[in-house]
Amino acid sequence: MKNFYKKFQIISKFPLWPNYLRWVYEKTLSDAETLGANPIHKRRNFICLLCGVSGEITANEFIKFTLKKNPKSEIIIIDLGKEQIESVRKLVKEKFSHADIEVKQANALDLSFIKDHSVDWIDTDGFFSFFDEVQLLVLFKEWKRILHKNGYITFRELTSRNLVSTMANNARDIISKYYINTKLHLHSLKELEKDFEKLHLKHSHGLSPIPLLDRYCLINK
Numbered sequence: 001m002k003n004f005y006k007k008f009q010i011i012s013k014f015p016l017w018p019n020y021l022r023w024v025y026e027k028t029l030s031d032a033e034t035l036g037a038n039p040i041h042k043r044r045n046f047i048c049l050l051c052g053v054s055g056e057i058t059a060n061e062f063i064k065f066t067l068k069k070n071p072k073s074e075i076i077i078i079d080l081g082k083e084q085i086e087s088v089r090k091l092v093k094e095k096f097s098h099a100d101i102e103v104k105q106a107n108a109l110d111l112s113f114i115k116d117h118s119v120d121w122i123d124t125d126g127f128f129s130f131f132d133e134v135q136l137l138v139l140f141k142e143w144k145r146i147l148h149k150n151g152y153i154t155f156r157e158l159t160s161r162n163l164v165s166t167m168a169n170n171a172r173d174i175i176s177k178y179y180i181n182t183k184l185h186l187h188s189l190k191e192l193e194k195d196f197e198k199l200h201l202k203h204s205h206g207l208s209p210i211p212l213l214d215r216y217c218l219i220n221k
Contacts, residue, residue: 020209021061025123028154029069031204031217032121037152040069040121047074048121049146051108052130055084056091059103062123063096075099076114078106109135111142119146122153126213128192129157129184136187137195144199144220153201153218156208161189168212192216 033039040046050062059077066073079085085105092101104113108127122143128136143153160166166188189205196203201218208215 017057018061021058021125022065024125024154024156024208024215025062025065027206027208028123028156028215028217029121031206031215032152032154032219035152035202035204035217035219037150037219040066040073043070043120045074046070046072046121047076047119048123049111049114049119050075050077051122051124051143052127053077053079053084053088054125056087058125059088059091060095063092063099063101067096067099073100075101076119077101077103078108078111080105080107109138109142111146114146116145117148117151120148120151122147122151124155126156126158128155128187132185133187133191136185136192137198140195140199140201144201147220149220151220153220154216156210156213156215157187157192158213159187159189159192164212 029040040048048066050059053059053062062077063075066075077088079088082105085103089103092099092103106113109131128139131139147153158168193203196218200221202221203216203218206215
């Protein structure tokens with residue numbers, strides 16, 4: 001995890017990374033509204049979860065975006081990595097001490113500290129490749145447990161859906177293995193859609209500014 005944090009900062013410090021995040025946050029929340037979810041600013045006692053934060057740069061954009069939409073939001077940010085969490089806690093203390101933000105080192109497969117049906121929005125980015133197929137279904141079940149009815153999940157992921165995306169996924173796995181010493185779990189769109197159907201999650205699928213890193217939105221109906 002320490003190795004991942006240091007090396008991912010090279011990517012997240014790229015000047016266009018915050019622009020990418022702002023674009024996908026706007027677009028995926030628009031997707032949620034298209035699927036029938038109430039927008040953030042119309043929800044009372046709004047609670048959101050950023051799952052797998054990667055570091056302070058991503059956290060900063062997520063917090064700013066959420067508080068702009070709903071200044072009374074309660075924000076929960078989790079990651080398994082100690083370095084990621086420490087950097088985000090420092091950020092929150094320095095820039096967002098006025099806001100209701102909990103930063104916690106936690107495994108996304110065990111969110112027992114969050115009440116059933118209490119969260120409105122869950123967001124993550126490129127997160128699923130750290131879970132195998134069995135773990136991924138456990139993750140979706142845990143997310144469904146904490147989601148309000150009509151709550152939503154937004155994420156971006158490179159999934160194998162044709163020859164080009166499959167080749168890109170395999171290349172990403174090779175790069176990850178040598179760059180951050182991590183073996184990824186590659187998932188197909190068909191596999192994800194089976195999980196969505198099992199859990200009765202209505203979903204949409206679109207593009208993002210990063211080629212092949214598609215955006216998804218799931219609604220808890």
